[in-house]
Amino acid sequence: MTQRVLAICSSGGHWMQLMRLQRSFEGLDVAYACTRADYEKDVPGHRFYVVGEVNSKSLQRMPRTLYTVMRALLKERPDTIITTGALPGLTALVLGKVFFRSKTIWIDSIANSEQISVSGRHASRIADVFLTQWPHLSSPDGPDYWGAVI
Secondary structure, rough: OEEEEEEEOOOOHHHHHHHHHHHHHOOOOOEEEOOOHHHHHHOOOEEEEEEEOOOOHHHHEEEEEEHEEEEEEEOOOEEEEEEEEOOOHHHHHHHHHHHOOOOEEOOOOOOOOOOOOHHHHHOOOOEEEEOOOOOOHHOOOOOEEOOOOO
């Protein structure tokens, strides 16, 4: 049975980093979710979901994000969820872990060169794999450094 993966993130640099990982998904049943509908063109032949954008300055949008992320999870029922960061990705990790027992992978954005992101610090408590793209930010207690995607 093919592993089902949900790859989810916010737009911009998070999406670019996720796209750099596509070759590592070969042989898997991958669906994508992002906060911008026009990114669907980047993943032809894959299921694609638009999820609500939310960040620490727009928490009033969290109900919509919760709804759209849960809807994608209910349709996909992923074995694994992978994200390159931001609050929509964290939302998916939490919901996927709790309701679907999905394996979870957090890759903190390469933009976070001085310290792990706020969402990443929260993800560190629940992610099965917690990664940084900066070797100097890795530690024995996590995150791990396996390389950079950009």
